[in-house]
Amino acid sequence: MISVSGAVVRYPGAEANALDGASFEARPGQVTALVGPNGSGKSTVVRALIGQVPLTAGAMRVGAFDVASTDRRALARSLAVVTQREEPAFPLSVRDYVMLGRYPHHGAWSALGAADVAAAEAAVDRAGAAALLPRRTDELSGGEWQRVRLARALAQGGEALVLDEPGTFLDVAHEMSAFELLDALARDGRTVLLVSHQLNLVARFAQHIVLLHRGRVVASGAPTDVMRGDVLEPVYDWPLVVARDPAVGAPVLIPLKRR
Amino acid sequence: MMRRLRWPLLFVALAAAVVAGLAVGPVAVSPGEVLRALLGDGDPQTIAIVRDLRLARVCLAIVIGAGLGMSGAALQGTLRNPLAEPYLLGVSGGAAVGAVLAVVAGIAGALALPVAAFAGAAVAVLLVLLIARAANGRADPRVLLMAGVVVGAFANAAIMVLLAGAGEGTVRNALWWMMGSVAGAEWSALSWLAAYAAGAGLALVVVARDIDLLALGDDAAAGLGVPVAAATRRIYLLAALLAAVTVAGAGLVGFVGLVVPAMARGLGMRRARETLLASALLGAALVVAADVVARTARAPTELPLGAVTALVGVPFFLLRLRRAV
Numbered sequence: 109m110i111s112v113s114g115a116v117v118r119y120p121g122a123e124a125n126a127l128d129g130a131s132f133e134a135r136p137g138q139v140t141a142l143v144g145p146n147g148s149g150k151s152t153v154v155r156a157l158i159g160q161v162p163l164t165a166g167a168m169r170v171g172a173f174d175v176a177s178t179d180r181r182a183l184a185r186s187l188a189v190v191t192q193r194e195e196p197a198f199p200l201s202v203r204d205y206v207m208l209g210r211y212p213h214h215g216a217w218s219a220l221g222a223a224d225v226a227a228a229e230a231a232v233d234r235a236g237a238a239a240l241l242p243r244r245t246d247e248l249s250g251g252e253w254q255r256v257r258l259a260r261a262l263a264q265g266g267e268a269l270v271l272d273e274p275g276t277f278l279d280v281a282h283e284m285s286a287f288e289l290l291d292a293l294a295r296d297g298r299t300v301l302l303v304s305h306q307l308n309l310v311a312r313f314a315q316h317i318v319l320l321h322r323g324r325v326v327a328s329g330a331p332t333d334v335m336r337g338d339v340l341e342p343v344y345d346w347p348l349v350v351a352r353d354p355a356v357g358a359p360v361l362i363p364l365k366r367r
Numbered sequence: 368m369m370r371r372l373r374w375p376l377l378f379v380a381l382a383a384a385v386v387a388g389l390a391v392g393p394v395a396v397s398p399g400e401v402l403r404a405l406l407g408d409g410d411p412q413t414i415a416i417v418r419d420l421r422l423a424r425v426c427l428a429i430v431i432g433a434g435l436g437m438s439g440a441a442l443q444g445t446l447r448n449p450l451a452e453p454y455l456l457g458v459s460g461g462a463a464v465g466a467v468l469a470v471v472a473g474i475a476g477a478l479a480l481p482v483a484a485f486a487g488a489a490v491a492v493l494l495v496l497l498i499a500r501a502a503n504g505r506a507d508p509r510v511l512l513m514a515g516v517v518v519g520a521f522a523n524a525a526i527m528v529l530l531a532g533a534g535e536g537t538v539r540n541a542l543w544w545m546m547g548s549v550a551g552a553e554w555s556a557l558s559w560l561a562a563y564a565a566g567a568g569l570a571l572v573v574v575a576r577d578i579d580l581l582a583l584g585d586d587a588a589a590g591l592g593v594p595v596a597a598a599t600r601r602i603y604l605l606a607a608l609l610a611a612v613t614v615a616g617a618g619l620v621g622f623v624g625l626v627v628p629a630m631a632r633g634l635g636m637r638r639a640r641e642t643l644l645a646s647a648l649l650g651a652a653l654v655v656a657a658d659v660v661a662r663t664a665r666a667p668t669e670l671p672l673g674a675v676t677a678l679v680g681v682p683f684f685l686l687r688l689r690r691a692v
Binding site: 154160181189194195197199211214 | 586592
């Protein structure tokens with residue numbers, strides 16, 4: 109469970125709050141999608157969850173932990189994050205990279221052992237990245253790299269998983285398989301919080317959508333409650349209609365031409 | 368095969384450099400005699416040459432090389448930049464100002480010079496951290512690098528001002544110090560330097576996992592449980608003070624901190640802990656070997672050690688650059 113209550117974040121020198129009293133919950137067993145226009149505060153939620161920006165007011169909790177007061181390493185054992193972009197400064201073998209996910213489970217001295225190797229291998233299998241193990245991180249395609257990063261996050265082994273734009277750089281097939289994997293992970297009981305611009309995909313895979321606008325939650329609920337023209341049009345400030353996907357019946361957003 | 372052999376290879380390289388450092392000189396001593404002399408066996412004069420004259424020098428070179436190598440490896444990982452090196456971060460400039468001040472003030476004794484150099488380096492490092500903190504309140508690698516370059520440039524200007532009015536002897540002394548040398552090695556100072564460098568080096572090995580994670584980028588490291596700003600500052604401080612110790616011991620020995628970690632990675636070292644340890648061994652071997660060249664290439668004149676390491680370092684670096692492009 110990830111819960112955000114009354115969260116306020118203001119970046120130094122900014123005119124407005126990046127998060128302005130946002131409250132929502134992401135429950136275990138569900139895929140929760142955090143959507144909204146550029147600058148609505150989606151990535152700020154992620155950065156506040158990992159302690160990279162301080163909260164001015166309000167609170168964020170992951171399970172029983174208060175994000176502001178919990179030791180970062182202890183938090184990393186409960187919450188794994190796949191950030192928007194990540195590039196190792198120096199290439200690593202995929203095996204070594206996935207093992208980095210086990211670091212939060214160890215202090216400076218305790219050695220990584222058989223349990224860590226087993227957790228990493230299970231994670232790699234789950235993410236469909238087993239064939240990539242002998243490769244190096246700088247030799248992977250965008251889709252392979254994304255799968256390897258997900259494997260690293262799964263190796264971390266927390267109950268909550270946060271992904272910031274996991275579909276970026278992925279083609280249709282890779283994107284669909286990534287979303288199907290997230291769906292399966294949620295069914296296993298994990299809390300999956302997904303930051304995404306892909307409203308139509310999110311409408312098919314998420315059980316819960318949270319719509320952010322100017323740092324506030326303006327709509328929250330099942331996809332059919334949030335994916336409505338009268339809700340989305342003022343937020344995105346663009347004419348659009350919401351239709352039904354003829355194949356699966358999910359709501360589909362269709363942006364119109366302005367003229 | 369390469370993977371299994373690389374550690375023995377590093378130890379053999381260091382051992383070979385050490386034997387050369389003890390054997391080569393105005394009085395040539397054979398490797399066999401070197402070993403016997405180390406054990407206190409053989410001709411008393413040979414024992415005196417090996418143990419009293421050359422061993423301290425070789426040991427100082429080991430400390431300098433290992434310290435610079437580790438410092439560079441830690442900084443390159445943490446600042447996510449293969450061009451980061453201790454001297455880019457204001458350490459060398461600050462130390463040089465301290466040393467030149469001591470020389471100009473005429474207090475450059477065997478003890479005062481290293482202390483002054485270390486104090487200058489420490490001031491420069493703290494200045495860099497303060498600038499970076501004032502700039503954005505966080506330990507942004509780019510800001511740290513830029514602050515280091517700016518402090519270094521300021522230090523260079525200060526040195527020129529200090530030396531402009533100084534006498535010829537003073538300028539020569541200061542210049543020699545800035546070119547680096549392990550000729551002044553003596554056991555009393557060496558034991559302090561070695562203890563301090565070992566402490567800082569060990570501390571870096573302890574935080575090596577943080578370096579691994581910071582090398583992924585700030586947000587990724589934070590997601591894996593690293594308190595990014597505090598960890599970056601801690602590693603920067605350790606690496607800078609380690610470099611400051613080497614500068615206090617031997618003046619400016621350029622290029623080691625830049626080239627040695629690149630060599631270690633070239634040998635297939637990937638994780639921070641193995642890169643740090645390999646850089647210590649390689650750096651030590653490189654500086655001991657460079658000192659042999661500095662002593663013998665134009666004997667009886669000694670070449671500046673810093674010039675020799677740069678002469679070795681630049682071609683290697685160009686080679687790496689060609690392969691990278």
